[in-house]
Amino acid sequence: MKRVCLVRLSAMGDVVQSLGAAQALLAARPDLELHFVTQSPFAPLLQGMGFASVVAHDRGGGLSGLRRTRAALRALAPDCVVDLQGNWKSAAVCRLSGGPVRIGAIGDHRREPSSALLLNRRVAMDAPVHPAAIAHELLRQLEPDLPLARARLAVSEEEVGEATRSVESLDIDPSRPFTVMIMSDSRDIRAWPTQSMERHAASVSTPVLWLRGPGEVDVPVPSDAQAIAHGPGELRRLVALGALVRRAGGRVLGPDIGPVHVLNAAGAETVVFFGPQDPDRTAPPGATIVTRSDGPACVPCRRRRCTHSDGPVCMDFTGT
Numbered sequence: 340m341k342r343v344c345l346v347r348l349s350a351m352g353d354v355v356q357s358l359g360a361a362q363a364l365l366a367a368r369p370d371l372e373l374h375f376v377t378q379s380p381f382a383p384l385l386q387g388m389g390f391a392s393v394v395a396h397d398r399g400g401g402l403s404g405l406r407r408t409r410a411a412l413r414a415l416a417p418d419c420v421v422d423l424q425g426n427w428k429s430a431a432v433c434r435l436s437g438g439p440v441r442i443g444a445i446g447d448h449r450r451e452p453s454s455a456l457l458l459n460r461r462v463a464m465d466a467p468v469h470p471a472a473i474a475h476e477l478l479r480q481l482e483p484d485l486p487l488a489r490a491r492l493a494v495s496e497e498e499v500g501e502a503t504r505s506v507e508s509l510d511i512d513p514s515r516p517f518t519v520m521i522m523s524d525s526r527d528i529r530a531w532p533t534q535s536m537e538r539h540a541a542s543v544s545t546p547v548l549w550l551r552g553p554g555e556v557d558v559p560v561p562s563d564a565q566a567i568a569h570g571p572g573e574l575r576r577l578v579a580l581g582a583l584v585r586r587a588g589g590r591v592l593g594p595d596i597g598p599v600h601v602l603n604a605a606g607a608e609t610v611v612f613f614g615p616q617d618p619d620r621t622a623p624p625g626a627t628i629v630t631r632s633d634g635p636a637c638v639p640c641r642r643r644r645c646t647h648s649d650g651p652v653c654m655d656f657t658g659t
Contacts, residue, residue, distance in 0.1 A: 340371075340418045340419055340440070340481075341370070341372055342371075342372045342374070342391075342415060342416065342417045342418050342419075343371050343372065343373050343374070343418065343421065344374045344376055344394070344412060344417040344420040344433075344438065345357070345361055345373065345374070345375050345420075345421050345423055345478075346420060346423060346429050346432050347375070347376070347377055347423040347429070347474075348376070348396055348424055348428055348429050349378050349381070349398075351380075351381055351384075351598075351600065351601065352470075352597045352599070352601075352621065353424070353470040353621075354377050354381045354384065355384065355597075355600045355601055355603075355604045356470035356474070356490065356621075356623070356624075357470055357471065357490075358384075358385070358388070358492070359475070359487070359489045359490040359491075359624065360471065360474035360475040360487075361373065361474065362389075362488055362490065363478070363486050363488040364482055364485060365389050365390075367486070368481065368482050372391045373389075373390050373391055374390060374392045374393070374394060374415055374417065375392075375393050375394070376393075376408070377396065378396050378397075378398045379395040379396065379397050379398070380572070380574070381574070383575050384492060384574055384578065384601065386493060387494070387495070388493050392415070394408060394411050394412060394415075396408045396432065405431075405435070408432060408435070409435040409436070412432070412435065412436035412437065412438075413436065413437050415436075416437070417436055418438065418439065418440065419438055419439075419440040419441075419442065419481070420432075420433040420436045420441050421433075421442045421443070421481075422441065422443035422458060422477075423470075423473065423474050425443060425444050425448065425449035425450045425451065425454070426450045426451040427451050427454040429454075430443065430451075430454040430456075430457040430458060431457060433457060433458060434457040434458075440459065441457070441459050441460060442458065442460045442462060442480055443455055443458040443460075443461060444462050444464060444473055444477060445461045445463055448464055448466070460480070462476065462477060464476045469619065469621065469622075471489075471490075489604075489624045490624075491605075491606065492581070492601070493578075494579055494582045498575055498576075499579050499582050501576070501579060502579035502582070503583060505567060505580075506548065506580075509565040509567070510565070511548060511565060512546070514587060515587060516545045516589040516590075517545050517546045517548055517584070517589045518543050518546070518547045518548065518589055518590055518592060519548050519549075519550055519580065519590070519592070519607070520539070520540055520547055520549050520550065520593065521550050521598050522536070522549060522550060522552075522555045522558055522560070522593075523554075523555060523594055523596050524554045524558060527554075527596070528614075528615050528643060528644060528645050528651050528654075529594045529596055529614065529615060529616055530651070530654060531594045531612050532654060532655055533558065533559070534657075535656050536592075537561055538657055539592065540561075540564070545589060547565065548566070549561070549564045549565065549566040549567075550566070550567060550568070550569070550598065551567075551568040551569075552569055553569070553571050556568070569598075577601045577602060577605070578601060578605045579605075580602060581605025581606060581607040582607075584602065584605075584606075584607035585605065585607050585608070588608075589607070590607065590609065591603065591608065592609075592610045593609075593610075593612065594611065594654065595611055595613055595616040595621055599611055599623065599626075603623040603624075603625070603626055604623070609626040610626065610627045610629060611626045611627070612629045612656055613628060613629065613639070614630075614634065614638055614639075614654040615638060615639055615640050615641060615645070615651065615653060615654075616641065617639035618639075629656065631653055631655075631656065634652070634653045635653055637653075638653045
């Protein structure tokens with residue numbers, strides 16, 4: 340077995356979580372030719388990480404996109420494909436690849452258990468139901484002594500330089516500690532309410548940089564706040580900002596959403612505020628976890644929509 344394809348299509352944070360095990364395998368098995376399959380928007384995150392190639396799947400391409408992904412994988416002719424995601428879409432990509440060995444989890448470690456029917460090497464595990472732990476256990480099928488490892492995204496000095504100039508333009512000294520506050524769409528149940536964020540921002544002793552993504556363009560920023568935004572296709576800016584925060588000795592504060600995971604994997608000290616999400620299932624490795632000790636009994640609900648009569652009060656960390 341020489342050519343291996345790792346399949347993790349989404350979501351952003353879960354793709355990042357799976358990379359620790361993938362990087363460990365790259366180091367432990369230099370004889371393997373590792374390829375990674377993910378959705379197009381997340382492909383830039385894998386830049387410079389040492390994969391033989393990154394196959395970018397076009398989620399919005401429908402059947403045509405699936406055919407293009409199939410053609411790309413068939414051209415690679417993998418000896419083995421590993422389903423790191425565990426649903427029908429990822430299992431279908433594994434099957435369409437033509438790889439003779441198709442590895443994936445079963446049972447509770449699979450998001451859609453019946454999709455394991457498309458695999459032919461099914462792995463039962465006692466690992467935590469967490470993307471990083473599942474990826475590690477699956478890749479142990481290729482290297483039994485694979486060490487546990489945190490993901491670390493690669494970044495160039497040129498990218499860090501651009502991030503430095505961006506922060507300097509806001510009159511924040513990037514050579515000294517500063518705090519990045521991650522904003523999120525209020526319609527997202529995981530969102531950290533802006534008013535609660537403002538209170539936290541007022542209590543920190545370092546300059547504060549507010550960060551918005553493509554989904555937060557309509558979210559108002561406090562009038563006196565220093566803010567930057569990253570648009571579609573600009574994930575490399577996030578990676579560079581995380582590396583800059585690490586070098587400056589700063590930290591990142593935010594809810595359990597993709598950009599927080601990216602900055603964490605770029606090396607930034609990270610504090611993650613959890614409400615509906617279960618930190619045992621999704622927390623970034625090494626992050627400081629904050630939950631409400633007086634939160635409602637329904638947490639963690641892991642739902643997409645809040646059913647609490649007063650809304651997602653679990654994410655109001657005023658006074659925490």
